[in-house]
Amino acid sequence: MNLKAKKLVEYMAMLVIWLGLVLLFGLMSHNFLSERTFVTLANRIPALTVVAAGMTLVLIIGGIDLSVGSVLGLCGAVVGLALVNFHLPFWAAILLGLGVGLGAGTLNGLVSVGFGIPSFIVSLGMLEIARGLAYLTTNSQTKYIGGAVEGLSTPVAGLAVSPAFLIAVLVVVAGQVVLSRTVFGRYLIAIGTNEQAVRLAGINPKPVKIAVFALLGLLTGLGGVFYTSRLGSSDPNAGVGLELSAIAAVVIGGTSLMGGRGSVVNTFFGVLIIATLEAGLAQVGASEPTKRVITGVVIVGAVILDAWRHHLTGKKFMLLKQLFSRPPSSKSTP
Amino acid sequence: MANAGPLHQSEVRSSAFTRSGTPPEGLTPNPASGPLLQVTRLQKSYNVPVLVDFSFALERGEVHALVGSNGAGKSTFARILSGLTDRDGGDIQLEGRPYNPGSKREAEHAGVIMVLQELNVIGTMSIAENIFLNRLPRRGGFLRFVGLHNEARQALSRVGLGGVDPSTPAGFLGVGQQQLVEIAGALSQNCRLLILDEPTAALTDPEIEQLFENIRQLQKEGVGIIYVSHRMDEIRRIADRITVMRDGRVVATHQAGDVTPAELVREMVGHDLPERKKSVVERPVGEVALRVRNLRAGDQVRDVSFELRRGEILGIAGLIGSGRTETLRAIFGADAKDGGEILVGEQPVVIRSPADALRAGIGLVPEDRKQDGLLLPQPIRVNTTLSTIARHANAGGWLDTRAETKTTESFCGRLQVQCTSHEQTIGELSGGNQQKVVIARWLARDCRILLFDEPTRGIDVAAKHTIYQLLHDLAAEGKAVMVVSSELVELMALCDRLLVMSQGRITAEFTPDEWTQEKITQAAFSGYLDQKESAIAT
Numbered sequence A: 001m002n003l004k005a006k007k008l009v010e011y012m013a014m015l016v017i018w019l020g021l022v023l024l025f026g027l028m029s030h031n032f033l034s035e036r037t038f039v040t041l042a043n044r045i046p047a048l049t050v051v052a053a054g055m056t057l058v059l060i061i062g063g064i065d066l067s068v069g070s071v072l073g074l075c076g077a078v079v080g081l082a083l084v085n086f087h088l089p090f091w092a093a094i095l096l097g098l099g100v101g102l103g104a105g106t107l108n109g110l111v112s113v114g115f116g117i118p119s120f121i122v123s124l125g126m127l128e129i130a131r132g133l134a135y136l137t138t139n140s141q142t143k144y145i146g147g148a149v150e151g152l153s154t155p156v157a158g159l160a161v162s163p164a165f166l167i168a169v170l171v172v173v174a175g176q177v178v179l180s181r182t183v184f185g186r187y188l189i190a191i192g193t194n195e196q197a198v199r200l201a202g203i204n205p206k207p208v209k210i211a212v213f214a215l216l217g218l219l220t221g222l223g224g225v226f227y228t229s230r231l232g233s234s235d236p237n238a239g240v241g242l243e244l245s246a247i248a249a250v251v252i253g254g255t256s257l258m259g260g261r262g263s264v265v266n267t268f269f270g271v272l273i274i275a276t277l278e279a280g281l282a283q284v285g286a287s288e289p290t291k292r293v294i295t296g297v298v299i300v301g302a303v304i305l306d307a308w309r310h311h312l313t314g315k316k317f318m319l320l321k322q323l324f325s326r327p328p329s330s331k332s333t334p
Numbered sequence B: 001m002a003n004a005g006p007l008h009q010s011e012v013r014s015s016a017f018t019r020s021g022t023p024p025e026g027l028t029p030n031p032a033s034g035p036l037l038q039v040t041r042l043q044k045s046y047n048v049p050v051l052v053d054f055s056f057a058l059e060r061g062e063v064h065a066l067v068g069s070n071g072a073g074k075s076t077f078a079r080i081l082s083g084l085t086d087r088d089g090g091d092i093q094l095e096g097r098p099y100n101p102g103s104k105r106e107a108e109h110a111g112v113i114m115v116l117q118e119l120n121v122i123g124t125m126s127i128a129e130n131i132f133l134n135r136l137p138r139r140g141g142f143l144r145f146v147g148l149h150n151e152a153r154q155a156l157s158r159v160g161l162g163g164v165d166p167s168t169p170a171g172f173l174g175v176g177q178q179q180l181v182e183i184a185g186a187l188s189q190n191c192r193l194l195i196l197d198e199p200t201a202a203l204t205d206p207e208i209e210q211l212f213e214n215i216r217q218l219q220k221e222g223v224g225i226i227y228v229s230h231r232m233d234e235i236r237r238i239a240d241r242i243t244v245m246r247d248g249r250v251v252a253t254h255q256a257g258d259v260t261p262a263e264l265v266r267e268m269v270g271h272d273l274p275e276r277k278k279s280v281v282e283r284p285v286g287e288v289a290l291r292v293r294n295l296r297a298g299d300q301v302r303d304v305s306f307e308l309r310r311g312e313i314l315g316i317a318g319l320i321g322s323g324r325t326e327t328l329r330a331i332f333g334a335d336a337k338d339g340g341e342i343l344v345g346e347q348p349v350v351i352r353s354p355a356d357a358l359r360a361g362i363g364l365v366p367e368d369r370k371q372d373g374l375l376l377p378q379p380i381r382v383n384t385t386l387s388t389i390a391r392h393a394n395a396g397g398w399l400d401t402r403a404e405t406k407t408t409e410s411f412c413g414r415l416q417v418q419c420t421s422h423e424q425t426i427g428e429l430s431g432g433n434q435q436k437v438v439i440a441r442w443l444a445r446d447c448r449i450l451l452f453d454e455p456t457r458g459i460d461v462a463a464k465h466t467i468y469q470l471l472h473d474l475a476a477e478g479k480a481v482m483v484v485s486s487e488l489v490e491l492m493a494l495c496d497r498l499l500v501m502s503q504g505r506i507t508a509e510f511t512p513d514e515w516t517q518e519k520i521t522q523a524a525f526s527g528y529l530d531q532k533e534s535a536i537a538t
């Protein structure tokens, strides 16, 4: 009960922050608060959303995956190759793209968990490998695909949002449910909190960890499909820097980089905040460099806020309290 | 330097009472200098009041013991003194001046040093670095390792770890040795007030003796010592005064000679404890549940063979570093084995991981609850059901939180875990209550063979009885139970049979009618003697 209430409060807090941001841009630019803005927003975020959802789980077990941007590019390239060069049916091309993502993620997991190498390093290698492969498969050229894939990212009639957006929201909900309602989710949180204790409780953490990296790979594959369908073409440069946006979204959503704590729903709000920031700043005419500075400040600010909420002991808050009240020693008996 | 004056004075005074059993009038505050520490009506509450009008005084050169049940507020008081926690109200005077440490560093600067109840060594850093963590010798920003290691060696030899290489990563040490490293760190600092929060919970008699030597030395130097412990025999030996706490309040302060352990316990829990019967209640001992043959693991377990029967409580005694813990860990698959055979019943089993052990029906309550047991930021419920989580889910892997709560209520209730609710973060519980939750986790798992490593570490007198009773019940149900403890009295009260380990080998086996403290201690040292002889022979 208590816990559920606490969770709800956190969701509401994130929602309020996002709405505040929307309002701010609305005040700054008359055109911002329009249906078009939101439709564009909804159709831009599915790829980032699914990747960030998977990234949340990886960060919760205390890992990280820097390769998602490149893997997303590779998956998109493979989808393009399958449709344009091999004339595979649509569903087969998608399966292939998902499979490549799953494979890359599993490899990340196997190597880092199997050899006990930090996932930071392993995925850094994968970042290079996957990007290289993306260039190789596409001959470093953007491939136009056209109608076949665009359906995923075209708003459904009468709904204003695309199937991709709906799938992404579904992924977020499913991710949250898995995290908080299933044994697997409990394992993730426990491993991120104290892996040694989990092992000594008789649970083998390795398969669980590998599965999480694999899952992120699969979701990155899905992100690749969404990305390709939005552009209508497969671009070997797709997803450059996406790992940073994804990690930023997760962290803005309050997931700890130290592991053991996090929420997929809040990551979704993190994605919304980042996307809104980007769209809004563009709308008010901020230059690219300004946009980056502001985005950076927001990320760091969010993390500081989060640290304040979670990590600081009562002691630091006590300092604050002391500023507003008399020091404890002065309360003593005369 | 600064306290050279009082030092001399207290030297004279302390020699008058440290040896004799009755602390004389020398302890009454000297109006001229006043007590070393004067705490008046200290207040602290989290969600519930933890310290209520807590008043306390400590003289120079005095050992003042603090006793009370788990959750009475002892550690909270100690943490306030050492600047780790803020108080809500009340006054603290150190040597007549207001004392309000804002941090551990400030407290240390004022000469208040504390050994925390929970271990805090950094496993990846060397022992030497751990000892001098807050004052590493530096030159121009670079660490000076030569001086560091020499000083560390000195500090270690004060606590009986003279043979240990200070450059070893501290994580390689067992819990007892880590505890000694922390004590060494505290002893090597200039202090006026030393706070020891359950320093001996993982120590065996020889290390305790050595610690007491150090304490007596500090007393002579005029240092005041606050000593928190659940071991009554120890307190009677070392303390000058004893303050009993209950629910954050002072129940009474006694001169150590004026009070019996039974009276102390009555004051702690508010009623008499039932007289404990000797362990040899007739229990049918069944067939062999676990056979261990020629087990070898690392350099701590050299050759261990024994049998454990159903319905039996088998104890392992031994000194720190004798390989007791490592034996249990190797059986359980927590550490790698180098050789040997394990049979469950008649069946040889391969145990490479704790998961394998669990499949074979073996559970282990680990020695180091913080490192190996607890998910500190998670609720009590999650901690209790960690080993049984799959049983609290339906076929699809969906958690049944209500069933989890029920299990938690049942097992944590049986162990009387003191908490505000089962959703409370376990890190907020007192040390003893955290330990109870780890035990509850393994009781919930219902293993056929249960290995307990220091099960009562940090647990109060009354709750110890509950746990002893639980172990008996387990054995009576036909489970096979093994207990490692550094408290010989505990083993003798609890076990049907006792193995003694020394230098990685079993050097003796006793039944209750054979054993005496002397015999056990002798066997615990025998491995070291053999080693010397063979060293001379070669």
Ligand SMILES: Nc1ncnc2c1ncn2[C@@H]1O[C@H](COP(=O)(O)OP(=O)(O)OP(=O)(O)O)[C@@H](O)[C@H]1O
Binding pocket: B046, B047, B050, B068, B069, B070, B071, B072, B073, B074, B075, B076, B077, B117, B418, B419, B427, B428, B429, B430, B431, B432, B433, B458, B460
């Ligand atoms: N950070 C915290 N948040 C909430 N409650 C706390 C916190 N720290 C301690 N408490 C509560 O304060 C009470 C006293 O705890 P404390 O650790 O001082 O007990 P203790 O006397 O040292 O017990 P033990 O013998 O088990 O070590 C306990 O009920 C505990 O749950």
Ligand SMILES: [Mg+2]
Binding pocket: B074, B075, B076, B117, B197, B430, B431, B432
């Ligand atoms: Mg305590």
